[in-house]
Amino acid sequence: MGQSQPEGSLRPGRPKRPSASFHVLRRLVRIGLGLILLWASAVFWLGLLYQAAPPVSTLMLGRWLSLQPVSREYVGLETISSNLPLAVLTAEDSRFCQHGGVDWDALREVMEAADEDGPSRGASTIPMQTAKNLFLWPGRSYIRKGLELPVALYLDLIWSKRRMMEVYLNVAEWGDGVFGAEAAAQKYFRKSASSLSRREAALLATALPNPLVRNPGRPTARHRALAERLMGRMEGAAPFSECLKK
Structure with missing residues (x-):
């Protein structure tokens, strides 16, 4: 006869089922x-x-979905004045032709100096700005910046530098509902992007960090000063823009 289990001893219980919160x-x-x-x-x-x-940015898509107007006419880089890509390269990403989508040295410097609000625009390359415009959202956060990196590396891998600059100049925001170089040139200077002067290109490039406040057609004194300084820097930046040539 088998021994009976002593009274009060523990019997093996059934495994607990996962709670509803776990599911x-x-x-x-x-x-x-x-x-x-x-x-x-x-x-x-x-x-x-x-x-x-022709690409569509998330901001453009958002405006269409909310029934807001979008002004954008896609144009090729060959029909945009060479002053504008040079101005944007000089202002936004001076090592555009040298890096592979992310300027790691510049990013490291900015991250080390970043405050609690997150990384600044100074860490962004043109591929990173393009990645944000096409696939992410505006604003400053480490999450968005972290997502920008692999997308920028991917786009820089599969696109030429000319294509990258062309896309960026056609999706960049230059005012409320104004996207791309052609729409911006028409709105602010009443001319096509192919006819932009060096000064007009500098005004457009220096408006990019704050396009809803800086008006290239009616620049403030500070905006004009930024454009003047950029024009001076553009003089020496031409050798660093070789990748934009055919």
Whole structure:
């Protein structure tokens, strides 16, 4: 006869079932991972598509969805005055032709000096700005900056430097609902982007950090001073823009 289990001894219990909150958390994680994979897939395929097709920025898409007007006429880099890409390169990303999408030295310097508000625009290259415009959201945060990096590296890998500059100049915001060099040139100077002077290009380039406040057609004294300084720097920047030539 088998021995009976002593009274009061512990019997093996059934394993506890996961709580309802655990199931909710697991579902949220799955949804989050699914959204990340969906976004990554969109970046991959749209990056390839935008090698030739005119791109659409997230700001433009948001305005269309909210029934707000968008002014943008896509033009090729060859029909944009050479003054504008030179001005933008000088103001935004002087090592554009040398780096592979991310200027690691400049990024490290800015991150070390960054305050609690997050990394500044000074850490951004033109590929990073393009990545933000096409696939991310405006604002300053380490999360967005972290997402910019792989997208910028990917776009710089599959696009030529000329294509990168062309896309950037066609999706950059230059005012409320004003996107791209052609729309900006028409709005502020009543001329095509192909006819922009060096001064006009400098005014447009120095408006980019704050396009909703800085008006290239009616610049403040500070804006004019920034453009004058940029024009002086552009004189020596031409040798660093060789990658923009055909």
